[in-house]
Amino acid sequence: MAYTYLISGATSDVGRALIERLLKTAPEGTLVLAQGCGDVEKLAPLCQAYPGMIRPFDVDLSDPYKVDTFCQVLASTCPAPTHFIHLPALPVVNTKFKAFDEPRFAKDMEIQVHSAVKLCKAVLPAMTKARFGRILFIQTSYTLGAPPKNTAAYVMAKQALGGLCKSLAVEYARFGITVNCVAPSMMETNFLKDTPDLIVQASAADNPMGRNATPADVVPAMAFLLSDEAGFITGVTLPVTGGSAIA
Template identity: 30%
Template sequence: MKPHTALITGAASGIGLALAQRMAQAGHPLYLTDRSEEIFKVADALSAHGTQVWAGTADLAIEADLKRVARDALDKLQGCAILVNCAGMTLKVNGGPIPLEDLDIDAWERLHRVNLVAPMVMCREIVPQMAKAGYGRVVNVASRAGRMHVPPAGLEYHASKAGLIGASRALAGIYAKHGVTVNCVAPGRVDTPMCAATNADLLAQAKAAIPAGRFASADEIAASIEFLVSPGASYITGSCLDVTGGVYMN
């Protein structure tokens, strides 16, 4: 695969980190962003592969931060051919979903700003430049909770991920004629820090329901994303790739 410039959010851990590692090894110039200062250590480590890697911190609930890192990425990369929105958050109480009657609207709004609004702001800042160049690949990391009921996930998380899938399809329809594909990956349960925040009994129940009998690794999800941004996926747009070990079969 020919190296392309790429911007990855949520790249300090989990799926974002696994994807950054894969893409750095393949020689793609990268701009990585995360809320954590760890992102600078990640960038330094990945630079050892010989590719150019830049980093910037951002609170993805703040529009000004999103605009700043997007514009910095466009400047550093001299354009952006690949955008992958991996960053996300969930709300838990005692490792499980927050009951409806206890749901705080401020928390709901922050989660939606991170899980749904932030990817769309990043698309707003990056995709028109892709369209002008006649080439672009966008992948938004959704969740099986955007496709089906997932008991350990809260109402707010389901809503944000379903919205992300719908918004991605709308963007795909608008920008396909400009050479830009927009797709989602919907992971099932993945062995990441976000997964670790879930109640142990709920995790055991979740694993028992997976036909594959295990959780995914972050690298397996990253490999799926890597395919969607590759030339082999050039005729795939507006799709949601379910990577769930068989829990969700469409």
């Protein structure tokens, strides 16, 4: 069956890997509505590999008015999404709480949480009517047990997404809609560009598998939670951590 996937943060390393995974064996008629912000050119190789199956959108999710416009454009010009995957976030900045950057935190909350609420409100009515849907958020292993020091802003935003996931899961389960999270440990992607190398290396050394995660480790778990086979799994946060954090 052909599905329509709405992926916010689709230009990220994880987003691009997920698109390739979803489209590799997708039937004709499958469509990915792919949101990025100032970097949609990163989708060009995938658009060439899968012509007509990816529709890029350049939208700044930190601006609530632009998110509202994006929702209106989706409703008026695109098929109703059957799947919604929400990936965007500002890169982690390790900062002591006494130097907490409130404007940056507010921006990250717009990108991660407020836009997720608006986009869920946009896609859920059609999913409810169809009595089918998949929603997936990306959390972090930092929400499992004690988080690392100096990550308050990042952890708070991710915990808010976790609360949204659980609340929606309970409310929409009777409509055949599942809402889940994956929680990777540190992933070596462009997302770590502001993280000191010493922290990245220490995380790899501390992991029971002796390395950090990669998109290739995380995307299969995401694809499973988005699949038809995962229809009785909802409200969960699936750790993908190599054993560094166990729920």
